[in-house]
Every structure is written in C-alpha cells, then in structure tokens.
Amino acid sequence: MIKLSIYLILSIFLFLLSPSVNGAEVKFALIMSGNVTDLGFNFMVNDGRIRMERELKLQTPTIAYSMIDTDQKLKDCIEEIIDLGYNFIFPSSQIHMDIATAYANKTQGKGIYWMLRGRAKPTLENVVNVGFNSGTMQFLIGYFAGLETKTGNIGFIAPGNPVQKAFTFNSFYIGAKTANPNVNVWYAYTLNWMDPDRARGASRKMLDEHNVDMIGQSQDDMSVQEEVMATRLNFGLGSTGYSERLIYGDQMGISYLTNWTVILTRFAERIQDGNWTKDAFQGELSNGAIEFDEMSFRVKDTTITAFNLEREKLRSNITYQPYRCNQGYMTEYGTQCVNMSSFWGATMPITPLEYNLGLYTIPVTNVPIQESITLGLSIPSGVFILFAIVSIVVIILFRNAKVIKSASPLFSVLILIGCILIFAGIIIWSQNPTTSLCRSRIWLISLGYTLMIGNLLIKNFRIWLLFDNPKLKRRNIPNKKLIPWFLGILILDAIILAVWIAVGDIKAVERLNIDGLGTYESMNACSSSHAGDVVLYILLIFHGIMLLVGCFISFKIRSVDIKEFNECGPVSTCLYAIAFCLFIVIPLMVSPQSIANQTIIICACGIFTTFSSMAILFLPKFGEMYTQGPAINETFRTNTNRQDTFTIDISHNTVALAQEGVTMETFTKTTTSSNEVTDST
Numbered sequence: 001m002i003k004l005s006i007y008l009i010l011s012i013f014l015f016l017l018s019p020s021v022n023g024a025e026v027k028f029a030l031i032m033s034g035n036v037t038d039l040g041f042n043f044m045v046n047d048g049r050i051r052m053e054r055e056l057k058l059q060t061p062t063i064a065y066s067m068i069d070t071d072q073k074l075k076d077c078i079e080e081i082i083d084l085g086y087n088f089i090f091p092s093s094q095i096h097m098d099i100a101t102a103y104a105n106k107t108q109g110k111g112i113y114w115m116l117r118g119r120a121k122p123t124l125e126n127v128v129n130v131g132f133n134s135g136t137m138q139f140l141i142g143y144f145a146g147l148e149t150k151t152g153n154i155g156f157i158a159p160g161n162p163v164q165k166a167f168t169f170n171s172f173y174i175g176a177k178t179a180n181p182n183v184n185v186w187y188a189y190t191l192n193w194m195d196p197d198r199a200r201g202a203s204r205k206m207l208d209e210h211n212v213d214m215i216g217q218s219q220d221d222m223s224v225q226e227e228v229m230a231t232r233l234n235f236g237l238g239s240t241g242y243s244e245r246l247i248y249g250d251q252m253g254i255s256y257l258t259n260w261t262v263i264l265t266r267f268a269e270r271i272q273d274g275n276w277t278k279d280a281f282q283g284e285l286s287n288g289a290i291e292f293d294e295m296s297f298r299v300k301d302t303t304i305t306a307f308n309l310e311r312e313k314l315r316s317n318i319t320y321q322p323y324r325c326n327q328g329y330m331t332e333y334g335t336q337c338v339n340m341s342s343f344w345g346a347t348m349p350i351t352p353l354e355y356n357l358g359l360y361t362i363p364v365t366n367v368p369i370q371e372s373i374t375l376g377l378s379i380p381s382g383v384f385i386l387f388a389i390v391s392i393v394v395i396i397l398f399r400n401a402k403v404i405k406s407a408s409p410l411f412s413v414l415i416l417i418g419c420i421l422i423f424a425g426i427i428i429w430s431q432n433p434t435t436s437l438c439r440s441r442i443w444l445i446s447l448g449y450t451l452m453i454g455n456l457l458i459k460n461f462r463i464w465l466l467f468d469n470p471k472l473k474r475r476n477i478p479n480k481k482l483i484p485w486f487l488g489i490l491i492l493d494a495i496i497l498a499v500w501i502a503v504g505d506i507k508a509v510e511r512l513n514i515d516g517l518g519t520y521e522s523m524n525a526c527s528s529s530h531a532g533d534v535v536l537y538i539l540l541i542f543h544g545i546m547l548l549v550g551c552f553i554s555f556k557i558r559s560v561d562i563k564e565f566n567e568c569g570p571v572s573t574c575l576y577a578i579a580f581c582l583f584i585v586i587p588l589m590v591s592p593q594s595i596a597n598q599t600i601i602i603c604a605c606g607i608f609t610t611f612s613s614m615a616i617l618f619l620p621k622f623g624e625m626y627t628q629g630p631a632i633n634e635t636f637r638t639n640t641n642r643q644d645t646f647t648i649d650i651s652h653n654t655v656a657l658a659q660e661g662v663t664m665e666t667f668t669k670t671t672t673s674s675n676e677v678t679d680s681t
Contacts, residue, residue: 023272023273024087024111024271024272024274025058025059025060025087025272026087026088026268026271026272027058027085027086027087028049028052028053028058028062028063028086028088028089028090028268029063029064029065029088029089029090030045030046030063030064030065030090030092031065031074031078031081031090031092031093031096032046032064032065032066032067032068032092033067033068033069033095033096034066034067034069034093034220036064038220038221038240039222039242039247040221041092041258042066042092042220043242044241044242044257044258044260045092045260047260047261048259048260048261048262048264049062049264050062052260052261052265055261055265056265056268056269056272058268063081063084063086065077068091069095071099074096074100075099078091078100078103082103082107082112087111087112087271088112088115088267089112089113089114090114090264094117094164096117097116097117097118100114100116101127104126105124108125108126109126112126113126113127113128113267113271114127115127115130115263115264116130117129117130117131118130118280119280119282121278121279121280122278122279124278125277126276126278127278128280128281129280129281130263130280130281131283132258132282132283132284132289133284134167135167135171135321136171136284136323137290138169138171138175138216138218138239138323139171139172139174139175139178139314139322139323140256140307140310140311140314141172141216141237141239141254142154142173142175142176142178142185142216143178143307143310144179144237144254144307145172145175145176145179145183145214145216146175146176146177146179147306148234148235148253148299148300148303149180149183149213149214149234150233150234151211151212151213151233152180152182152183152184153183153184153186153210153211153212154183154212154213154214154215155187155203155206155210155214155215155216156172156187156188156217156218157188157189157190157202157203157206157216157217157224157360158187158188158189158190158217158219159189159190159191159193160189160190160359163192163193164193165344165345165346165347166347166348166349166350167323167344168218169187169349170323170326170346170349170350171323172216173185173349173351174322174323174325174326174350175322177326179306185351186206186356186357187349187351187355187356187357188357188360189360190202190219191359193219193220194219195219196221196223197362198361198362199217199219199223200226200227201360201362201363202224202357202360203224203227203228204227205357207228213228213234214235214253215227215228216239217239219240220240221240222238222240222244225237225238225244225248225252229248229251234253235251235252235254235298236252236253237252237253237254237255238252238255238293239255240255241258242255242257243255243257243293245294245296250296250297250298251296252293253295254292254293254295254296254299254307255292255293256290256292257292257293258289258290259283259288259289259290259291262287262288263289266281267279284318285311285314286315286316286318292311295307321340321343323343324337324338324343325337325338326350327350328349329342329350331350332347362520364522365518365521365522366521366522366523366524367517367522367523368432368523368524369431369432369523369595369599370596373430373599373600374430374431377427377430377603377604377607378426378427378430380607381423381424381427381430382427384419384607384610384611384614387614388420388423389420391416391618391622392413392416394622395412395413395416396413403624404621404625407459407617408459408462410479411455411456411458411459411482412459412617412618415456415613418448418454418455419452419611419613419614421445421447421448421451422448422449422452422610423606425441425442425443425444425445425606426445426603426606426607428441428444429441429445429599429602429606430603433524433525433526434508434524435506435507437508438506438507438508438526439501442497442506446493446496446497446539446543447490447493447494447497448610449578450489450493450543450546451490452610452613453547453550453575453578454486454489454490455486456550456575457489457546457549457550457553458486460550460553460554461482462482464553464556489546492542493539493542496535496538499535500528500532500539503529503532503535504528504529504531504535505532506526506527506528506532507527508524508525508527509524509525509526509527510522510523511523511524511525511595514595515594515595515596523595525595547578547582550575551576551579574609574613574616574617577608577609577613578609578613581608581609
C-alpha cells in the first residue's frame with residue numbers, strides 16, 4: 001500500500017512537471033522588414049526573441065531574418081522557414097501581413113502557428129494578432145510635449161494614410177491639448193515608415209518656419225529627433241520602443257518602451273502547453289508590455305508630477321481612453337467621441353487645417369549646364385557669326401569681282417546665312433534647356449545645314465550642267481531657274497521639322513539621377529516622344545541624302561579645268577568633314593552619355609564642320625582677291641581637250657557658256673554690260 005501511494009504521488013508529480021501530451025517543442029522564427037541594429041522597432045522585437053528563447057530555455061535555437069522588405073523576399077523566407085521545420089512564425093512588419101495571412105491559411109492543421117500584427121480577433125485557428133496600444137503611448141508622449149514646450153508650437157511626423165492611419169497623430173494631439181490647451185500642433189507625413197531624408201526635411205521645415213521646438217513621430221528611426229536635438233531648442237521624444245536615453249543621454253526627454261518578451265513568451269507557452277487558441281492581444285501599461293523610460297534630469301518637476309499622475313490613471317483604469325474624444329473627430333465622424341474601431345480607422349488628422357502641412361516633398365534643386373560649357377561653346381560661335389557677317393558684307397561689296405562671281409554671290413550669301421543659323425543654334429544648345437529652346441535649336445541647326453549644304457548643291461549643280469556638255473549645246477542657267485530647286489529643299493526640311501514639332505511632343509523635362517547628380521538634384525533635358533524619334537530618323541535620312549548628292553556632284557565636276565569654277569576639292573572636303581563628324585557623333589549619341597558630354601560633342605562637331613566649311617570655301621577666295629586684285633567684271637576662258645575653247649560669262653543673275661572660234665592659251669578679259677548672256681555654238 002505504501003509503495004502504491006509513493007508510485008501515485010511520483011506519477012502525479014511527473015505529470016505536472018512534464019509538457020502536455022498535446023504540446024510541442026517551440027521552434028520560433030522572426031521576420032523583420034528592417035535592420036536588426038536600428039535601435040528601434042526591429043531591435044526591440046529581436047530583443048524580445050532573444051529574451052523569450054532564454055526565458056523558456058528553448059532547445060532549438062530561434063532564427064531571425066532582417067531586411068525582408070519585398071514580397072518575393074518574404075515568400076522565399078517563409079518557404080525556407082517551413083522547410084527547416086519551424087512551427088512558430090512571426091512576420092513582424094505591417095507590410096508582411098497579406099502574404100503571411102495567405103501562408104497561415106495554407107498551413108492550417110499542419111502544426112504551424114502564426115503571430116501577425118493586428119487588433120481584431122483572427123478568423124484562422126492557427127493565428128494570433130498582436131500589437132501595442134499606440135493610443136496610450138502617443139497620448140502620453142504628446143502630454144509630455146505639451147507640458148515642456150517653450151514656444152507653444154510642437155509638431156508630429158507620421159507615415160500618413162494609407163501607410164498608417166491617423167490614430168498616432170490624433171493621440172499625440174489630444175495628449176498635448178490635454179496638458180496645454182493653448183499649444184499649436186503641426187502635422188506632416190512622409191508616406192514611408194523609414195524615409196530619413198524626407199523626415200529630416202519635414203522636421204527642418206517645422207523647426208525653421210513654424211517655431212516648433214519638439215516633434216513627435218511614428219517613424220521607425222530617429223531622424224526626426226536628431227534634427228530636433230541638433231537645434232538644442234528642446235528635448236527629443238523617444239517613440240521607437242527603445243530606450244533612446246542610452247544613446248542620446250539626457251537630451252532625450254522621455255521614451256516609451258515596448259516589451260516584446262511579454263507577448264512572445266505568452267504565445268510560445270501556449271504551443272508548449274498544447275492549449276493554442278486563436279486570439280488577439282494588445283500591449284498595455286497594465287499588462288507590462290508598455291512602459292516609459294526614466295526622464296531627463298532637465299525635465300521640470302511639475303512636468304514629472306503631472307506626467308506620472310496621468311500615466312497611473314491610464315495604467316489603473318483600462319477604460320480611461322482620453323484619446324477617443326476631441327472636437328476634431330467631428331469632421332470625419334460627426335461626433336466628438338468615437339469607438340475604438342473608429343479611433344483605429346481614422347484617416348484624417350484632427351488638427352486644424354492651417355496646421356496640417358500635408359505630404360512633405362523634398363525640394364529638388366535644378367542644376368544648370370556648367371557655365372564653362374556654355375561660355376566655351378557660345379564665345380567661339382559668336383566670333384564665327386561675326387566672321388560670317390563680315391564675309392557677307394565683303395561678298396556684297398565685291399560681287400562683281402571675278403573670284404566672287406565664280407562662286408555665285410547669291411548662293412554664297414545664303415550659305416553664310418546658313419552658317420549663322422547653325423552657330424545661333426549651337427549657342428542655344430549650350431544654354432539650360434527650356435521647351436522653347438529645345439524646339440528652336442532644332443529649327444535653327446536643321447535649316448542652317450539645309451541652307452549651307454543645299455546651296456552648295458545648287459551652285460555646283462549649275463557648274464556640272466555647264467561643263468558636262470560634250471556636244472556644247474546652248475545652256476543658259478539664270479539664278480531664277482535654280483532658286484525653285486533650293487526653295488523645294490528648304491520647304492521639305494521645314495515640313496519635316498513642322499511634323500516633328502506637331503507629333504514629337506518636344507519639350508524640356510526635369511530628370512533625376514543622371515550625370516552623377518545628387519539624390520535631390522535634377523537637370524533639364526530635351527525630350528521627344530516615340531513618334532518624334534521616327535521623324536528625327538527621317539530628318540537624318542533627308543540630310544544624309546543631301547550629303548550623298550553633294551558628294552556625287554563634287555565627283556562629277558572634278559574635271560573642270562577652270563580653277564575658279566572647280567570647287568570639287570573644297571566642297572568635297574566640307575561634305576566629307578560633315579559626314580566624318582556624323583560617323584563619330586551618331587555612335588556616341590546612342591551610347592550612354594551624360595547630357596553635358598552630349599552637348600559638348602554635338603556643339604563642338606557643329607562648330608568644327610561649319611567654320612571649317614566657311615574657311616575652306618571663302619578664305620582662299622578672299623585671299624586671292626586680296627593678293628591679285630578683285631578683277632571686276634572679268635570673264636573666264638580656258639582651253640579644253642579639243643581645239644575648242646569655252647567662254648564663261650557671269651552676269652548678275654546668269655551664267656552662260658559659249659564656244660570660241662579660236663584657240664586661246666590664256667584668259668581673255670571682256671566686259672559684259674547686259675544682265676543676260678546668250679550662248680553661241
């Protein structure tokens with residue numbers, strides 16, 4: 001009997017000490033969206049994991065995954081955790097909830113339990129929803145700020161709707177107004193849990209422009225508080241769940257602390273004991289999941305006393321929820337006091353509209369084209385425009401000189417006008433782009449090259465017709481017969497350009513993250529639509545055909561043995577130089593280039609081809625006229641392969657070719673007095 005009694009007692013004792021027959025070993029996995037070393041939310045939840053593992057003496061080491069911030073990363077992470085055999089999974093971020101819920105649904109009845117962020121009781125049997133009463137935490141932080149503000153202006157920066165509802169700000173606002181009814185509370189949001197640049201910018205705006213000296217937050221990092229503390233105006237407010245005093249010392253006025261160990265241990269024990277049930281748990285002052293850190297020694301005694309009294313009221317009476325009642329709720333709900341569901345779901349901040357700064361957008365600094373580039377391209381272009389104008393004046397004054405007449409004064413002037421347009425386009429191209437400049441520069445440069453190359457074609461086409469004449473047929477080619485051809489080329493170019501403007505949507509756009517710019521710097525660039533690109537290719541083909549025709553005509557007049565008319569060499573050199581630059585420019589343009597480099601390449605090639613063409617075509621003529629005299633109204637003759645001799649006479653508007661009856665070895669000077677010369681054979 002004694003032995004039986006001892007056996008029963010031992011059996012009962014062992015039964016009480018051992019886990020439930022339905023229990024299971026806890027294998028816990030934590031998933032975080034941020035960095036575990038952030039000394040904020042992610043640090044605290046990971047700290048809870050470590051303490052829970054130690055407190056429950058878990059045999060299987062817990063694991064933690066950080067920076068799981070995309071859907072694909074989360075899916076891969078969950079699949080790996082399940083494959084490793086872990087049975088208690090906590091995706092800790094709000095951004096994890098949709099995918100985590102789907103996996104929780106798939107794993108029902110498989111002995112895998114999930115802890116998710118939420119307040120309502122879950123529908124899935126293997127899920128518990130957990131969170132903290134942010135209303136209590138932010139109410140007391142706002143209460144502290146209302147007591148300690150020196151300027152009567154405080155602020156709050158939140159992720160904002162739809163990232164986070166307005167309950168954190170509303171609680172902070174009501175807490176501040178409860179402590180200090182006269183305080184002004186400014187609000188701004190960033191649309192992100194962690195956007196240090198935008199959070200800092202919003203903080204500086206409040207501090208500099210609105211005389212704010214304390215700022216609350218519901219961001220995941222301390223960027224806001226660092227901006228406040230840098231001004232030395234007032235305290236920082238710790239609202240990441242970590243004891244920020246350990247980092248910032250007594251510059252930190254107060255911090256709320258989140259105790260994840262309480263929550264994790266609570267539900268891990270349920271798995272061990274085999275009594276898991278779906279549930280919703282909210283951390284409160286009353287259950288030890290929320291606490292407040294020691295205040296700075298610089299905080300006023302009156303503030304400490306008032307704060308502690310308010311905190312104890314919230315701790316001792318869970319029905320005391322002052323953050324649910326305020327006149328500001330009237331706008332969204334039509335009532336001053338709302339239920340908890342409406343409190344959590346509020347989308348509108350309850351601050352008066354004049355204190356709502358809305359979404360803070362970081363100002364983008366526009367970086368213009370470097371002044372050195374603009375000056376380096378504009379000054380030479382301006383000098384060459386002056387050279388072209390002087391050349392036009394010389395041609396007009398000496399239009400009857402032999403060497404000028406041979407070059408067709410009218411078409412020479414048009415060539416120089418084309419050069420002026422090109423240089424003007426280059427000056428515009430080197431400026432900071434605007435929509436009007438983007439459009440005008442393509443007109444100037446395209447029309448300029450059409451004037452330059454088109455007139456080279458026309459005047460050399462006339463020479464070809466005159467000298468490609470084996471039967472010495474009568475040919476009279478006045479300018480009025482050539483001008484329609486030139487106008488046709490010019491009009492066709494203008495039509496293509498007009499179509500480009502009409503369908504190409506050519507405009508200046510502000511581009512970010514190019515040319516080594518800073519994160520919040522931009523540069524203007526000209527942009528065109530896909531249809532505009534097609535028209536651009538047509539325009540390039542048009543100019544390419546002109547170059548090919550020019551090369552062909554230069555080849556055909558290569559045998560003209562009157563040097564004043566044989567411009568095969570100069571014209572070919574000009575056209576080849578332009579073509580060569582195109583072969584360089586086009587590959588460079590399709591390869592990755594900075595806007596500055598593109599501008600330099602295009603404009604430098606334009607300056608080179610245009611000025612070299614002017615120099616090749618006109619400087620030798622001006623030099624000859626200077627050294628040998630103008631030879632006013634002199635005609636041109638030379639011997640040919642036969643014993644026949646050509647006489648070429650150029651009046652103001654006509655070029656005529658005639659055969660002489662005698663062989664001549666030198667030029668014979670004759671004078672013309674009419675405006676048209678007839679040919680005889």
